[in-house]
Amino acid sequence: MKQFLKFTFASCLGFLLSFFTICIIVAIVIVATVTGFSSKQITVAPNSVLKIEFNGVLKEQARDMSFFDAWSSTNITELGIHDIIKSIQHAKTDENIVGIWLQMDLFSAGNASISEIRDALVDFKKSGKFIIAYGDNYTQQLYYLATVADKIFIHPSGTIELKGLASKPIFFKNALQKVGVDMQVVKVGDYKGAPEMYTNNAMSDENKAQTKNIINQLWRKMCTNIASERNISIEQIESLVEKSVMFAPTKSYVTEGLVDSLLYPDELVSYFKTHIDNTYNEEEQMVSYGDYIVLASQNKSNNNKIAVLYANGGIDDGDIEGIDSEELSKLLSETRKDSSIKAVVLRINSPGGSAFGAERIWRETSLFKGVKPLVVSMGDYAASGGYYIATQADSIFSNTETLTGSIGIFGIIPNFSKISEKFGITYDPQTTHTLADFPSFTRDMTTFERNILERYITDNYQLFLHRCSEGRSITKAALLPLAGGRVWTGSDALTHGLVDKIGGLQQAIQSAARMASITSYEVEHLPKKKTVWESMLEDTTIQIQSLLTKNIPLHEYRLIRSFIDNKTRIIIQARMEENSEIW
Structure with missing residues (x-):
């Protein structure tokens, strides 16, 4: 029995030592990988294009990918708004960058944040450099962002969501009552809409009025800017919205002036060869946002x-x-x-x-x-x-x-x-x-x-x-x-x-x-x-x-x-x- 316990203890100890050894090795590999990435030398070739992919979720501060993110099948990419703007500003004065490619995918962001990025792109264009936008399908928000571009391209089978703005709050009063929960609320302010989701089945008149005012304001600005950049009338945009442009034939987007051309992704390289240099090489002259932000974030030390x-x-x-x-x-x-x-x-x-x-x-x-x-x-x-x-x-x-x-x-x-x-x-x-x-x-x-x-x-x-x-x-x-x-x-x-x-x-x-x-x-x-x-x-x-x-x-x-x-x-x-x- 004593011998059995001795072997059992030795086996358990060996397992634990092996487990901790493997953990240490994995940790060293992770740190070495991250350290190698952070010290990676980024160089930008002459006549390069900065590609910013709008895919994932926009954050104030995007966190770096962690260990669990790397192994997760449901990982969602985070982009930092100020990192994006910093990259755009750096590209404006970078003599090796000739333009920016906005790749529009599935992206979640607030309206003010999109506007802040758009303003940075408007400022970038003052340098005389170009901006092009490409997407298989444009959400309304990303189409609005794309309209700052000199050229907008879409996949020949793609769609554009342009339908106006909506706010659709949800109310839990009846559901809470059915399960036996009573939310007792005391508030100051007729327009204080936050607790209404628990006490009402619909918006109060005051909350409805302020919400209508907000979405109308935001839409007017969006519509005005789209019309100005695309050189089409506001009336035409309103007409397209009422006709549900999202379900219109893709080729109609060109005739209506919403995009400049229908292109497959591989045809963009031909576009760059025509407009930059016929020797343009995508592998050497396309710099990703992920790499470029490393350059843009290199601050010189300052006492102030x-x-x-x-x-x-x-x-x-x-x-x-x-x-x-x-x-x-x-x-x-x-x-x-x-x-x-x-x-x-x-x-x-x-x-x-x-x-x-x-x-x-x-x-x-x-x-x-x-x-x-x-x-x-x-x-x-x-x-x-x-x-x-x-x-x-x-x-x-x-x-x-x-x-x-x-x-x-x-x-x-x-x-x-x-x-x-x-x-x-x-x-x-x-x-x-x-x-x-x-x-x-x-x-x-x-x-x-x-x-x-x-x-x-x-x-x-x-x-x-x-x-x-x-x-x-x-x-x-x-x-x-x-x-x-x-x-x-x-x-x-x-x-x-x-x-x-x-x-x-x-x-x-x-x-x-x-x-x-x-x-x-x-x-x-x-x-x-x-x-x-x-x-x-x-x-x-x-x-x-x-x-x-x-x-x-x-x-x-x-x-x-x-x-x-x-x-x-x-x-x-x-x-x-x-x-x-x-x-």
Whole structure:
């Protein structure tokens, strides 16, 4: 028996040693591969074309492919908006780049982000270099982006989606009632549409009016720019939209002026030989965006720095990619105290979230006054809590398509008592005081409790108004018609004084440099991208959580944990409606 145990132990030990040895070897191979890639020498031949493939998802900061991504069959490519713009700007002055090829595939991005890339391409054309666009099938968003090109090509069997804009929010009131969940909502602001998905079966009149205004504005700009670039009338575009151009014969796109020619992919090489050089070699003179960004990102070291801080996603909503108010506040504090950082640009792409989290971030932004410039750059969204954290900036830049404002607060307490009854679960709380178990998710609020919550929500709304009034130098009387939860486009926000200028991140950085009186500087993006090891650790954690909570989506699991950890912060929200994506 002793001998058997000895052999068994030796076998197990040998297995474990072999396992760890293999893990170490695999880790070394991964690190060596990544290190080799990052140190790869990129050279650009004369008369080269930069190819940017719009495929995947657009992010503020795209993460590098991790170990699990490489082995995943469902991996989705991430592109960083500012990496794309940086590449375009670098190509503008690169004497070896003669033009850009926009390859249009399946791509997900916000309207303001597409506009920001489009503006960068418009600026690129001032160099006299060409832009061509090619796609098998163009989504409406990518067709709009493609219209900046000198030539638009499409596959002979391809389609163009051009149909106007729509917003189609979803409502859960009846579904929640059927399963026995009652969402108890208290809100301030007739236009505050975020909680309507739980309390209504359709949009309120106020929310419907503001949504119509937004989509009409966005469509007018899109339609005007398409007409101008393609040299066709707005009336003609409207006519094509009404006739459902997506199902029209592909050859009609040429006669209608939507594209310049029908080409198969291999015919593009012939086009480049004709318009660049008859010796053009695709393998040597086609540089991919993935390679080119390595060149474009090579910053020279400088003692003067401008820090770009990213505030992306919901505030304290449990999402791994959202804003952690504690972490962002810490980062703001560190950059404020860092003498090498002469100015800070806060890039906000957030619909808001926890009112407490927004106030915590606001406090750190307020401490910049008199210390160093703080400039805000708004992405697709900077609404409600996302606008709250912008109010102390010395200057706010917004895109025309940015959705902002939504100055309002709401509180939401779910009541799961009916669903509990269905499973025979009952509660019998014993308390020392009247409000000892408030807020509770297992019963209706009493009138007394609702009055308390309403007063609390009203006080928070007044604080929100004060922050906006003070930060934007607008009287409360002038601010009230702009508040009440109302969402504004960047264009309207500029008119009403909620933002200072129309422009993207690059314009915000340049403005921050002028405020800091520096002409030479290095841009530092924070938080920094995770290392390979950090990404592997994060992915491993996600995999473990997924196994432990396989019947609950990971985001919902974290949100439930947030509810448990701190009820009040989750209940009180400064958030814009998120389920009404415009497409």
